[in-house]
Amino acid sequence: MPSAIxxxxxxxxxxxxxxxxxxTMLTDQLELFGRTSNSKSSGLLxxxxxxxxxxxxxxxxxxxxxxxxxxxSALAPEFTAHSASSTPSNSxxxxxxxxxxxxxxxxxxxxxxxxxxxxxxxxxxxGRGGYTLETTxxxxxxxYSKFKKHMHALINExxxxxxxxxxxxxxxxxxxxxxxxxxxxxxxxxxxCWPVNDIIMMRLKYTSSRARRQETKxxxxxxxxxx
Numbered sequence: 001m002p003s004a005i006x007x008x009x010x011x012x013x014x015x016x017x018x019x020x021x022x023x024t025m026l027t028d029q030l031e032l033f034g035r036t037s038n039s040k041s042s043g044l045l046x047x048x049x050x051x052x053x054x055x056x057x058x059x060x061x062x063x064x065x066x067x068x069x070x071x072x073s074a075l076a077p078e079f080t081a082h083s084a085s086s087t088p089s090n091s092x093x094x095x096x097x098x099x100x101x102x103x104x105x106x107x108x109x110x111x112x113x114x115x116x117x118x119x120x121x122x123x124x125x126x127g128r129g130g131y132t133l134e135t136t137x138x139x140x141x142x143x144y145s146k147f148k149k150h151m152h153a154l155i156n157e158x159x160x161x162x163x164x165x166x167x168x169x170x171x172x173x174x175x176x177x178x179x180x181x182x183x184x185x186x187x188x189x190x191x192x193c194w195p196v197n198d199i200i201m202m203r204l205k206y207t208s209s210r211a212r213r214q215e216t217k218x219x220x221x222x223x224x225x226x227x
Contacts, residue, residue: 112191116189118192118194119131123136123198123199123201133199147199150183150184151176151196151199151200151203154180155176155200155204155207158175158176159172159173159176162211163204163208164204165201165204177193180193180196
């Protein structure tokens with residue numbers, strides 16, 4: 001004979017109308033399954049305190065400003081030291097440049113002192129405290145004649161032979177001196193290239209006086225013709 005089926009209630013107490021408490025579950029599970037009308041909300045959600053957004057932003061701003069101030073304070077001494085060290089470097093460079101200029105000037109002066117100095121007096125006036133250029137140079141006859149001829153050609157080409165040395169263009173005088181040194185490099189052994197200056201002065205003195213004499217003769221001839 002088959003036994004009778006007896007239904008068993010799932011609750012532990014059939015007489016009680018209150019269901020058993022929920023087992024321990026996560027908050028997401030409670031939200032998923034829902035809560036009964038008489039169940040209480042979890043204490044985790046009620047006790048959680050969220051920090052306001054403006055408080056977090058103010059903290060971030062405060063921290064960033066502090067970091068900026070700390071970075072500025074850390075960089076300021078380095079920048080000051082760099083700017084302070086720039087002045088000694090510039091002064092040292094100026095000192096080196098000045099010392100190099102002094103050395104070059106002193107070397108030029110010492111090199112000039114080793115050159116042959118100009119004799120006292122004027123050339124072409126040996127009986128009046130001067131000297132004769134050819135005798136003073138003590139060159140051989142052929143070398144001196146070649147030098148004199150070349151100088152006369154340069155004077156006629158670049159200078160005004162009707163005027164004396166003081167009335168000449170300084171730039172043209174420099175050209176004549178440079179061309180003379182290029183042709184006769186030994187002239188650099190003489191201080192301020194005085195043989196070139198002497199022969200220019202003597203040549204222009206002669207040509208300018210001759211031009212004046214010719215002008216005087218021409219003026220006298222015109223007066224005679226007018227009379």
